[in-house]
Every structure is written in structure tokens, then in C-alpha cells.
Amino acid sequence: MLASGTHKIDLVMRKNIVAGNWKMNKNFEQAEDLVADLTEYFEENKPKCEVIVCPPFLYLEMASDYASESSVLNVSAQNVSAYDNGAYTGEISAEMLKGLDISYCIVGHSERRQYYNETDNQLAQKVDKLLDFSVAPIFCIGELLEERESNNHFSIVKEQLENGLFHLNADEFSNVVIAYEPVWAIGTGVVATPEQAQEMHAHIRELITEKYGDKIANDTTIMYGGSCNPKNAKILFANKDVDGGLIGGASLIAEDFVKIIESF
Ligand code: 13P
Secondary structure (H helix, E strand, O other): OOOOOOOOOOOOOOEEEEEEEEEOOOOOOHHHHHHHHHHHHHEEEEEEEEEEEOOHHHHHHHHHHHHHHOEEEEEEEEOOOOOOOOOOOOOOOOHOOOHHHHHHHEEEHHHHHOOOOOHHHHHHHHHHHHHHHEEEEEEEEEEOOOHHHHHHHHHHHHHHHHHHOOOHHHHHHOOOOEEEOOOOHHHOOOOOOOOHHHHHHHHHHHHHHHHHHHHHHHHHOOEEEEOOOOOOHHHHHHOOOOOOOOHHHHHHEEEEEEEOOOOO
16 A cells, blocks of 8 residues: 555556656646646546646646645656665655655656666666655556567566566555556557557566466556557557556647546
8 A cells, every 4th residue: 555645546456547648848837737727627527547647857846736636636757766865966766756745656668768778677776766655656668669570579578577576575566557658659659559459468467467466467557658649548448458548749738638538
């Protein structure tokens, strides 16, 4: 269980989640407008899934303030330091996120793996730091196009899971959310087919079963990410092992993000 307080989540249960990863977008005013629009909309229209926004660090406090007044909105960071507090210029620690009452944090997004050379070992450390402070990791895994084309996608995803998460004990693992994001689908407009998504999500759940057993595997939330939009969300989310989406581009426009959320 996560720490109590103002958290609206109980991560032991599997649930449907739609999360908006804003990446490095929006000035402060635009960011606040988006959070305010979502908060207002969901006061009147209760969603059938959990809703998370993942703004840049500088907007977390603002978003967290809105979330504390909302019965719907949760907030996630996009990254965290692999270290405790100390002489790490430019970094943000898990303790700092916890101090703002942030519930989740994305770890191992493919953009961080690719552009910032984040290694599996560092990602495993980030997961540990977050769990120390009861911030739930949203752990991203997914293969490159050439890995899928050479039929290595299943083994790549297995390796990412094993290296990033399988050092955790069962209780710790129960606080982790997984996002399968095939790199070839991110920001490309080329979405995975519902069959490709379901096949990989089932594979991920099977790997979790082998490691932690049926109960934990069935209780794990596995989101899909990569060119998910208002048109394709419903058919993706209809798959039995797809528990929602981690949305990039389409989460920047309130209307589109709401439509995706209402696909449930
Ligand atoms: P897009 O939805 O823009 O493809 O991005 C997905 C993503 O990277 C979410 O983390």
C-alpha cells in the first residue's frame, strides 16, 4: 500500500488508468489552463478510469495543488534522480516529489533511455528510490522497430522487465505500474494494432506470473503508449490485458485527452 494522506490511489488493485505525458511542452500559463480545464470537466463528468497528468517538474506543484482539490486528478513526475539528496546538480529526488504529494513517476521512458543513455541499472535504482518514498513508478518498456523486425521484441521486453523490476520483492512490485510503449509507435502516428498490443501485454503478464505468481500478475496494471488518440483508444483499451494508456501528443489538448479517457 502507498502511504495514506491525500493520495487517491490504492495501487494494490489492478485498475484502468489514462495518463498524459506532457514531455517538455507548454509554458506555465498553458499548463495551468490545461490542468484547470481537466479539473473542472471532471467535477461534472466522473471518469470510469483513473486519470493522471505528468507535467514537467516546474509545474508539479501547481498540478498537485489542483489535484488536492479534485476527486479525480492525480499527478506524476516524468523522471527522478537515481540518488538520494546531495551534490547532484540539476537533479530532483524522490523525497522532493513526495514533498509535493506526487503519486506517480515515469521511469525509463524510451526518450530517456535513448537521449540520456539511462541504463537498466540506473532505472532499477530510480525505482528503488521512488518506492522508498511511496511514489509509484510507471515503468516504461518497449522495443525499437529493428528489434521487432528481427523478431526480438519479446526478448527485449523481457530483459527490460528483468533488469529494471525483477529485483523487487512481491510487495514492492505490487506498487509498480507498467507501460508498454513500442518505440516505433511513439510520436510517429503508427499505432500498434490491437492484436500487437494484446499479444505483448499478455507476454508481459505471463513473465510477471512466472516471477511473482498469478495473483500479482493479475493485479498488475499494464498501460499501452504510442500514438494512442481519440480514434484508436477504444479498440486498444478493449483488449483484456490492456489497462489503459500513457498518452503523449493527444494529452496536450484537453478535448482529445478527455475523449481518450471516455473511451472507458
Ligand atoms: P505519443 O502519444 O505522442 O505517441 O507519445 C507516447 C508516449 O511517449 C507517452 O509516454
